[in-house]
Amino acid sequence: MTEVVVTGLGAVTCHGFGVEALWDAVRAAGARSPEPPPDPCTPGSLGKIYRAPDPSLDGTGRVAGFASAAAREALAAAGFGELPADRAVALVLGSCMGETVPQRWGECGETVNAAGLPAAVADALGLLGAVYGVATACAAGGYALVLAADLIRAGEAEVVIAGGADGYSRAALGSFNRMNALDPLRCRPFDARRAGTVLGEGAGILVLESAAHARARGATPLAALIGAGLSCDAHHVTSPEPGGEQQARALRTATEPGPPGCVIPHGTGTRLNDEIESAVLREVVDGAAAYSLKALIGHTGGASAALAACVAVRILRTGAVPPNVPLDEPDPRCPLALSERSVALPDGASVLVNASAFGGGNAAFLLAAAR
Incomplete structure (x- = not known):
């Protein structure tokens, strides 16, 4: 390929x-x-x-x-x-x-x-x-x-x-x-x-x-896009599918090359979306460090996954997952590894970006260091 x-x-x-x-x-x-x-x-x-x-x-x-x-x-x-x-x-x-x-x-x-x-x-x-x-x-x-x-x-x-x-x-x-x-x-x-x-x-x-x-042309690759998954649950105009089955499907397809060392979740701050996404990520990529970008820049809509990709490439280039914006009170129903300190990215590890949307559209992709 x-x-x-x-x-x-x-x-x-x-x-x-x-x-x-x-x-x-x-x-x-x-x-x-x-x-x-x-x-x-x-x-x-x-x-x-x-x-x-x-x-x-x-x-x-x-x-x-x-x-x-x-x-x-x-x-x-x-x-x-x-x-x-x-x-x-x-x-x-x-x-x-x-x-x-x-x-x-x-x-x-x-x-x-x-x-x-x-x-x-x-x-x-x-x-x-x-x-x-x-x-x-x-x-x-x-x-x-x-x-x-x-x-x-x-x-x-x-x-x-x-x-x-x-x-x-x-x-x-x-x-x-x-x-x-x-x-x-x-x-x-x-x-x-x-x-x-x-x-x-x-x-x-x-x-x-x-x-x-x-x-x-003598260009230097910054990263490689090695995996991707798309799905649609068509559950509701705005509400996510309660079981997260199609979101999990997109994530599993994207991570077929191997489990990531870091994930940038969709993480909008809405109650139900965060709970469902946390459960799905725990099921599919349990143990990966998480970086919550929207806490820093807000929900930029159609730009959000692309901005997450920019940050993912920088994480790969620096070899470290940056500190998260501190939580006032962690939600036990959202058990993600959101460290407030920088965490080393394991050698050779990839970074997963997850995105979901009104209408049930899900997109996940995996970035790794270019060979």
């Missing part, structure tokens, strides 16, 4: 532009992440949001600006000073809510659909290859990376820019508020006192290519 490698990373989060800004925040997480400010567009609501800094729009929308900035960083890190003027480079971009447009009365956004977002990013980057949009809700970034790897293995593209992006949306905030799924304090997955999630903004982009293509 064609080996698919990661050669570039790019990120935008509430901590700023760039993977380094994200990684600096990750390493300092033991001091607790800052509380998100109240949502500026819904006075009086419980909604808070981990807002990212405004991007340079260059004629694109705000979310496309996040994705374009992260893609340019990833391409530069991969050694692409200039993209090939042909159709060898594809784009696969996931999103929950798609682009946002400014309201006449202020700077807050309103939802448009996700279909136009990938096209806007491709136009901003000057891409000529295939462009795919993935709208599998909060697992979209994970689906995008798995689809990108499939395109490379099928010979449909030599290089794929893949990941996810999401920004502020009144529709998303209002929906979570109606479901009583927003935490009034901060995003605190697996905490006994968690009361929901807190939405975040940003983008995570990775450059994927075959190992042979990377070698031929």
Whole structure:
């Protein structure tokens, strides 16, 4: 099978532009992440949001600006000073809510659909290859990376820019508020006192290519995508399948190459989701160290799994699982190994990323050191 490698990373989060800004925040997480400010567009609501800094729009929308900035960083890190003027480079971009447009009365956004977002990013980057949009809700970034790897293995593209992006949306905030799924304090997955999630903004982009293509152009692989699993339980529009059977199926498929040394769970902070995911992870990958990323950046929707992939690559490169944001009170029903101190990653160990979504979509993928 064609080996698919990661050669570039790019990120935008509430901590700023760039993977380094994200990684600096990750390493300092033991001091607790800052509380998100109240949502500026819904006075009086419980909604808070981990807002990212405004991007340079260059004629694109705000979310496309996040994705374009992260893609340019990833391409530069991969050694692409200039993209090939042909159709060898594809784009696969996931999103929950798609682009946002400014309201006449202020700077807050309103939802448009996700279909136009990938096209806007491709136009901003000057891409000529295939462009795919993935709208599998909060697992979209994970689906995008798995689809990108499939395109490379099928010979449909030599290089794929893949990941996810999401920004502020009144529709998303209002929906979570109606479901009583927003935490009034901060995003605190697996905490006994968690009361929901807190939405975040940003983008995570990775450059994927075959190992042979990377070698031929003298690029240095950062990691390899060695396993992936997709499933859908179709149990309910928003509620997860109580038994977690399909989530477990995706995880088992992704970990066929071997058990991981670390897992980055979906971990939204909603009560039922965290309990079910904890049980499934204990069943499939018991003993792996866990790193809870959303506690640091909020729930970035379709960008979340791609941003987790960026952190997973950094964990592989440094050989250590970073400290988790401290819990106020661990939940005994969520028995994950969430250390508040840095933990060494065993030699040769892989890192698993798990994502699930409204509608029952599940995406899991396994990253390892490139050979």
